[in-house]
Amino acid sequence: MIYAESLESVTPSESIAPMPPRRPIDFSVAHWWRRVPGQQWPRQAEVLxxxxxxxxxxxQQSRPLAEVHRLDLALFVVFEEVALRVSGALVRRAPTQDALSFAAQQTLDxxxxxxxxxxxxNQARALSGLAPGGIDPAILAPPLRRFVEHCYEVADRGDFVEGLTLTNLLLEGMAYPLYAYEERYWQPIDPYLARLVRFAFVDETRHVTYGAQLVSRLLFDDHxxxxxxxxxxxxxxxxxREAFQYYIRVFVGLFDAVARQHRDVFADAELAPGRRIADTPYAEQVQHILHAIDSEHRRLLARAGLDLAL
Ligand SMILES: [Fe+2]
Ligand SMILES: [Fe+2]
Structure with missing residues (x-):
């Protein structure tokens, strides 16, 4: 069985290692309840x-820093909202008991x-004198906006496997290798956010791993x-991928400029373990992150039996 606590012990940097072998997963809400709300969340609350x-x-002193911080947080909010709305909608049309239980627990996550x-x-926005809530729709680049609309259409149509594939294997599958980088970038200046990212990563790892196994099973004998x-x-x-490339270039560009402006704060910030941001040119940072996403994502799709998509 793959348990929440075994996934929790995986650090984001280790996520780039091969995924655990396929084993039966306990999809029940009872199991999730014991491991996640019962154990994982209280442990995380204690750390926070x-x-x-x-x-x-x-x-407050550095406008570029505040801007890249707000942009990144806004993207997290957008991604989480899509995942929440789609997984909630998929509960309605889940075709099996496992799928139903998983969609329900993912909705709460x-x-x-x-x-x-x-x-x-909202805390970051308040510091810059901005009203809470309002995520500017302009942050959604056209390819991401079209993808999000497609996710909602599929969820509304009630196509469970396609909805799960779009959300867990594509949106989350491409995003979750990024969490390791997010955590390392923010650690020196916003360690609280770095922890939030780390804790969400634990759940996202479960969502993509469980999602891949469900998709693989549901499509097994239906060519x-x-x-x-x-x-x-x-x-x-x-x-x-086009949307991710765009955001990674923007984020790394902004962050790189900020890190060079505030060398004292970001002197030891790392792109990858043992590799400092300050020593890595912008283009190399972008290539490194894109390569990590691509290789991890290929592995994930292969596990779901969707190699045909590559
Ligand atoms: Fe999430
Ligand atoms: Fe998720």
Whole structure:
């Protein structure tokens, strides 16, 4: 069995290592309840309670730093909201008991992520004199906006496998390798956010791993459905990859400029273990992150039996 606590012990940097071998997964809500709300969340709350959530005064002194911080938080909020709304909608049309239980528990995980990132985003906005809540729709680049609309159409149509594939294997599947980088980038200046990212990563690892196994099972003996989902996957992956490339270039560019401006704060910030941001040119940082996403994502799709999509 793959248990929440075994996934929790995986650090984001280790996520780039091969995924655990396929084993039966206990999808029940009872199991999730014991491991996640019962154990994982209280442990995480204890860790967070020991970190001062106050934002560093540097966010008020450095406008570029405040801007890249707000942009990143806004993207977290957008992604979590999509995952929440789609997983909630998929509960309605789950075709098996395992699928039903998993969609239900993922909905709660995502609701929790959405709340914590929205709260941090509001805190960052307040520091810059901005009203809470309002995520500017302009932050959604056209390829991402089209992808999100497609996710909602599929969820509304009630296509469970396609909805799960789009959300867990594409949106989350491409995003979750990024969490390791996010955690390392923010650690020196916003360690509270770095922890939130780390804790969400634990859940996202579960969502993509469980999602891949469910998709693989649901499509096992239905070749026509697998071809259809693989085709959707192939098309959506191209569009989403374009969106990720755009955001990674923007984020790394902004962050790199900020890190060079505040060398004292970010002197030891790392792109990867043992590799300092300050010693890594911008283009190399971007290539490194894109390569990590691509290789991890290929592995994930292969595990879901969607190699045809590559
Ligand atoms: Fe999430
Ligand atoms: Fe998720």
């Amino acid at each position: 309670a020991a970190i001062d959530p106050t934002l560093s005064p540097l966010f 995502e609701a929790q992520h959405y709340e914590v990132f929205l709260a941090r985003s 026509a459905a697998r071809d259809r989902v693989a085709k959707t996957c192939r098309q959506a992956r191209v569009a989403l």
